[in-house]
Amino acid sequence: MESSRITSIIHTYRKRAARYDFTANLYYLFGYREWKYRRQAVEALDLQPGDKVLELGCGTGLNFSLFQRYIGSTGHITGVDLTDAMLQQAQKRVFQHKWNNVTLIQHDASTFQNPAKVNAVFSSYALSIFPEIEQVIRNGVNSLVPGGRLVLLELQIPAPWPSLIASAAVALMKPYAVTGEWASGRPWELICKTAQELLTNVEVTEQYFGLTYIISGKTSDQI
Template identity: 35%
Template sequence: MAKKSFLTRDAVRDVYDRNARFYDLAVWGYYLAGMPIRKWRRMVVEALELRPGDTVVEVGCGTGLNFDLLQKAVGPKGRIIGIDISEGMLERARTLVRERGWQNVELSCCSVSDFEFPDGIGGIMATGVLTYEPEFDRVVERGAKALASGRKWSVLDYKMPSGWQRMFAPLFIALGSSFGVSKDLMDRHIWEAVERHLENTKMQELYGGFVYIVSGEAP
């Protein structure tokens, strides 16, 4: 049996530390491949149905590309908690927070598997992150238990399509190779964890089934 190809947490940290300076530029580069990243991120935030004053946790916040969307959703009286395993990415996020003068953003450098979700939070989101986490099922479960009743987890991630689009998988993998994208990572079914631990789940496939958004609410 072929050995599975997964990045260790240390390897993920190293990849993103190494690419932190160029990450925002690389994300814009995805548009050249027909991937409307900003639109998808907005869809993830909208799925949370956040309210002014809410506390929201962004798992794998990176350089803070979603913070402006979250600020509009929770307002100045809300609270944004961003966590990331990469200190290099968080340094960029801190610079953004400082430049924008946001007083309601808290940043923490840690693995999502080690993060203690505060109780009664208004939403949790992750974009392109949980696929890297070996304990993704436990992370989704712990987050679901921390959410206030009726509040939502929302995830954007990538997977292997089920149809003829699979023939383009080598191109998709090559596109994300600098960030450790692999076939084995694409075979992780994050959406199934969301369906296991939350209610009223919704899933939308994008980009020929390579990308998806899934959300669910806490009981």
């Protein structure tokens, strides 16, 4: 990943880490039901008791409680994030809930190689801001067992949106490292293309007038 982009992302999320969970809820003022979309995305993983989950860009661990509902104490969560301050918040969450089945790792997802195979790989609101999108997805797919599932919850600018509305959406998301360059680069197209190439049974569902989408797929049962 470009070092300048790494520095920018780390700087942004170090500033926002302590207030991230609170500020994320402010989008409800615009009718954006963030928690509902997170829940739907996790449901798409089809997790079972004892499953192992790898979350790339885990942030403050907001999704951990959703995973825990399905995998139980016999399952395991590995959370990977680039920013130390976000992982500190995640560690506080783990401690508060007394979860003994969570491992947190500070690492660039584009170079992270999970040492063990997992049943599910997940990422929410993180992948599209990284330059090395294709490599992150490949690393995630390579971490999966045969028949394992990968699910991404992401943002996009729908093609039909007028430029004024699109610009307003980017401005609202700017605090989370979303920029005009992000919008013009259309990372969602690369995400969908890469998922289609590497996975089977790929499905895409859209929410909130197309601003949010969930893409899911699985590896071959015969890897």
